[in-house]
Amino acid sequence: MNSSNNLKLIFPEFEYKLTKKEGKLFIFDPIAKKYRVLSPEEWVRQHCLNYLTNHLGYPATNIQIERALKVNKLIRRTDIQVFNSSGELLIIIECKAPHIEINEITFQQISQYQQKNNAPYLVLTNGIENHIFEINALENRTSKIQNFPIYL
Numbered sequence: 001m002n003s004s005n006n007l008k009l010i011f012p013e014f015e016y017k018l019t020k021k022e023g024k025l026f027i028f029d030p031i032a033k034k035y036r037v038l039s040p041e042e043w044v045r046q047h048c049l050n051y052l053t054n055h056l057g058y059p060a061t062n063i064q065i066e067r068a069l070k071v072n073k074l075i076r077r078t079d080i081q082v083f084n085s086s087g088e089l090l091i092i093i094e095c096k097a098p099h100i101e102i103n104e105i106t107f108q109q110i111s112q113y114q115q116k117n118n119a120p121y122l123v124l125t126n127g128i129e130n131h132i133f134e135i136n137a138l139e140n141r142t143s144k145i146q147n148f149p150i151y152l
Contacts, residue, residue, distance in 0.1 A: 009047050009098070009127040010129065010130060011047035011048055011050065011127060012051060014050040014054065017035075021035075026038055027042060029065065030060065031060050031065050039097070040097030041096060043097075044095045044097065044126060044127035048080065048095060049065075052080075052082065056148055058082055059151075062083045063080060063081070063082050064083070065080060066078065070116070078092055078093075078094070078113050079093055079094050079095040080095065085151075089117055091119055091120075092110060092114060092123070093125065094113070094122075094123070095127075097126065102125075102126055107131075119135065120137075120149075121134055122135060123148065130148075131144065134149075
């Protein structure tokens with residue numbers, strides 16, 4: 001997988017570390033400080049994480065990967081959760097493989113996470129397109145916005 005191939009992600013390219021073990025390719029996750037199996041979804045997640053930390057200035061210490069939560073008696077894991085400088089949840093990010101369309105089904109998935117977390121921002125990305133939503137819980141309103149929120 002190489003972002004300079006036919007597939008052009010909307011996230012900037014970066015220097016990543018790959019390794020091969022038992023015939024499988026792994027990519028280094030600097031947030032979790034470990035190698036993860038390189039799937040198309042993981043490729044998108046690592047590009048998104050790089051964008052958040054190296055281009056938008058989000059501290060790596062304010063980002064959690066695969067945080068577990070219970071949804072309808074099932075344990076689910078959010079792809080990325082970003083916290084503000086006060087330690088409050090700011091963004092939930094759901095990453096999909098580039099060939100997965102961002103649609104009502106993917107929005108329903110992140111909405112389930114939102115019911116348990118109440119983040120002010122939700123992001124759905126497949127690396128080709130980002131869908132970023134600002135949630136105003138007091139007014140029960142969701143607005144689609146163009147850019148990731150600024151880190152505060």
